[in-house]
Structures are given as structure tokens and as C-alpha cells.
């Protein structure tokens with residue numbers, strides 16, 4: 001089916017107590033792997049692109065690749081721009097056919113974050129595109145965005161609700177102690193904050209930094225109200241390990257299709273596992 005605006009899938013997930021996996025793709029193979037995993041588990045799914053991937057391909061090529069995979073698939077697939085900081089790039093993505101974008105103006109003070117986010121919401125909604133905002137600061141490295149542990153700002157329920165009310169974002173990333181990249185120390189998660197926001201919020205909540213969290217912690221986050229969970233670093237790790245393992249085992253075999261097929265198969269298995277843990281399996285119907 002055509003790319004879908006994820007608003008309905010996220011609202012259904014929030015009401016149904018499960019979570020939609022949002023996977024950061026890096027090329028067409030990883031797009032195919034995410035969609036194949038969603039089909040295997042009959043789950044709705046979100047493809048996400050980071051600023052680095054957008055720099056490499058450009059938004060038009062990414063939309064074309066996502067459409068190619070989604071159009072022939074029976075499960076709903078959304079294309080989302082992850083951590084947009086450049087309003088110009090967001091505008092290009094909206095015009096090119098993204099079904100959802102994230103404006104990350106969380107580096108700015110609250111009022112400026114509200115103003116920038118609100119302007120993106122106006123443009124996106126006029127085009128039928130949904131918007132994710134961020135309040136508080138998620139730590140770690142996300143392409144060009146580097147946030148140190150000392151600069152982490154945990155979202156409070158009050159500001160989450162005020163931010164959504166004033167900006168009109170469709171879903172909101174709350175900084176509750178998860179981080180981008182690999183965890184070097186065990187994260188201090190503020191799951192109770194998520195629970196408190198969920199109790200009062202009418203909008204879906206997003207948790208970034210899914211890589212490295214134990215499955216039981218992920219399930220606790222889902223029970224607490226996480227409705228969209230982002231997974232990026234694990235995609236890169238499984239992809240690279242898949243290539244490496246195959247090549248290391250068969251150093252003199254030069255069948256590139258088999259090498260890539262092995263990496264893709266590893267990705268499909270890993271992504272399907274996350275979809276199951278998030279509770280999204282069987283929810284495409």
C-alpha cells in the first residue's frame with residue numbers, strides 16, 4: 001500500500017497497549033529488511049532516516065526507495081524523518097512525500113523550541129504529514145547531534161503536556177534517560193515520568209535509544225506508555241556483523257548476492273524479534 005501517515009497506527013498502538021517499532025534505515029537493503037520483518041510479523045512499521053542518510057541520498061531518493069518497498073507490501077509502512085534540526089530540510093522532506101517528520105529543536109530553550117516546532121507543525125499538517133517533537137534532551141550521538149550525559153535534561157510531565165498543547169505535535173519524544181548509541185553505563189531510566197505523562201496525555205509518546213535495553217526493560221517502557229520506539233544503532237551493528245561474519249567464514253567466495261542476503265536475513269530476524277517484544281506482531285490487520 002502507499003506510505004501511510006503514522007498517526008492512526010500510533011493511536012491504535014496507544015489504545016491497544018503496544019508499541020510501533022521505528023527503525024533507522026541506511027540503504028535499500030535495510031529498507032527491504034524492515035518491511036520484510038513487518039510482513040513476517042504482520043505489524044505496522046515506521047522507516048526512519050537520520051540526517052546522515054539524508055545527506056547521502058537526498059530526500060527524493062529516500063522517498064522513492066521507501067515507496068518501492070511499501071507499495072508492494074500488505075502492511076502499513078510510514079516514512080519518518082528522524083531528528084530534523086534544519087527547517088529547510090524538513091520542508092523538502094514534507095514536499096518530497098515523507099509521511100511524518102520529527103523537528104528536534106530541543107537544543108533551544110523551551111520557548112524557542114515551541115516556536116520552531118509550531119512553525120513546522122503548521123507546514124506539515126497542511127500537507128497531511130504528522131510531526132514528532134522533543135522536549136528535554138536525549139543524550140548520546142545521533143549523527144551531527146552530540147549530547148553529553150551532563151547536558152541530559154529529563155522531561156517533566158508538566159512541560160510535556162504544555163509543549164504538546166502549544167505546538168500541536170502529533171506525538172512527543174520524552175527524555176526519560178534512554179540514550180543514542182551503545183550504553184556505556186547502565187542508563188538511569190525515569191519510567192515513572194513516562195507513566196505520569198501517559199496518564200494525562202491524549203497523544204502518543206516516543207522513546208528514543210532502544211538499542212541495548214534489555215527486552216524486559218523495553219516491555220516495561222511499553223506498559224508505561226511508550227507507543228513508538230526508535231532503534232538505530234542495533235540496525236548498523238547487525239548489518240555490519242552480518243557482512244563481517246559471512247566474509248570471515250568464506251573469505252574466498254565472491255558471490256556478493258549471498259553476502260548481502262546473509263546480512264539482510266540477520267536484519268530481518270533481529271527486527272522481527274524487536275517487533276515481537278514491542279507487542280506489534282499481528283497488529284497490521
Ligand SMILES: [Zn+2]
Pocket residue numbers: 083138142180208209230
Ligand atoms: Zn533519537
